[in-house]
Amino acid sequence: MATRRIADEPAFILHSYDWSESSLILECFTRHHGRVALVAKGAKKPTSNFRPVLLPLQPLRLGWTWGGEVGQGEIHALKGAEWVGGHVMPVGDALLSGLYLNELLMRLLAREDTHAPLFDLYAGVVRVLGSGEHGEALEPVLRAFELLLLREIGLLPALDTETATLAPLADASRYTLLAEGGLRAATPDDRAALSGAQWQALQRSLDEDGAASYGAVLRVVAGRGFAAAAELKAQLRALLQYHCGSPLLRTRQLMMDLQSL
Template sequence: MHPLSPAYVLHSRPYRDTSALADLLTLNEGVQRVVWRGARGSRKGSGPQPFVPMMVGLAGRSELKTLASAETAGSYTLLQGDHLFSGLYLNELLLRLLRPADPQPLLFAAYQSALEALGSSAPVEPVLRRFEWQLLDVLGYGFSLTVDAWGQPLDPDARYGWQADQGLARVEAPPNAGFPGVSLLHMAADDWTDPATLRAAKLLMRQALSVHLGDRPLMSRQLFSSAKGVQS
């Protein structure tokens, strides 16, 4: 018997005759790439499906393991529209930023919570911003949203710029440079009632993540932009 671990499919692609290569986010073993035998067989629903909570057993000692067992573990909601694109975005972030075989139980829980929120048709922007922040924090790239780089409390009436090597620093010019202090404080308090907070948080998280994502564009963002008929 192989020990079972809670898991989600992050990505899969065809492999050989009827199998698939699947990237799994597992609670106990982190991100694992596995051969999913019979994934493209005739039995509907037998293959890897994203956003479905599972219990999986993995076999093998190499980097490429074999899926020994997999079963659905609990109820779930099929994501559609913006919620589906948002889920794909979360999956791509995890694949791009997590090291293989590095368990991150706090991030696994954050991912579960994000999927539950998306499945309940919650507004996507707060869900994404909250997860992005948790991802940065868990990976050691977080920074304070309540004090600046010198340990001074953020002034809600001031504006702040962000630098990867120091965090938030007050800016005086031009007048609309940086992010409003009040929006950053609302973000820290998980208060998304003000549209200005959502706008500031989206731009801030994009800046902070781009340092670690590199120049290669996110496919999920391009898919979303194509579906909406806008440029990414």
């Protein structure tokens, strides 16, 4: 079978692990080929040209040989890697947030399933994390990405109707988003819920065209009138964890451990 060569592909490294004494397996998120696994032979050697380049949360251009059938989720051979530049490595809470996004993509995206709009969104968020433009407001950035990620992969129900009945939401009533049941009227036992007006505002922002959707969602979540950001966080995290499966996300556990110190 003929070997296919991929060159100059926009990419980010989501995760890497040892393959041998001198090589690495890289889990990469690429714009045109989705999540792919690449073996970087000799990347751990001090003399390797790959060594200073293969870092997470940095924009790269990768080249590799693609053997076998496309879509089979095989591991391919890395042939070239170039740092694109543009921002420095995030630090502190921004670094943890970036690693959290990487883990979400690792757990939720199938290999070789293309998501170009999601790649562009991720690249923009990573750029914000590295530049410090988020200031102290990391939470709205993460909530906007979570919402758009869930929508992109088909795991977010419509946020302007009750999922089971398709009844429109009442502005003043409260509703909760459940992993198994979607959006439904909140009960006194529900710890987290938002008003119908808040859910509808989120849906309108998600309905914006293309790249404008992220900015619209971010404005809603970060807006002064959105007083329930913590409740939205709890509901989205429960939904994401449900679809990621067990165990608990490692980055989430690390954040919880740090907060308890």
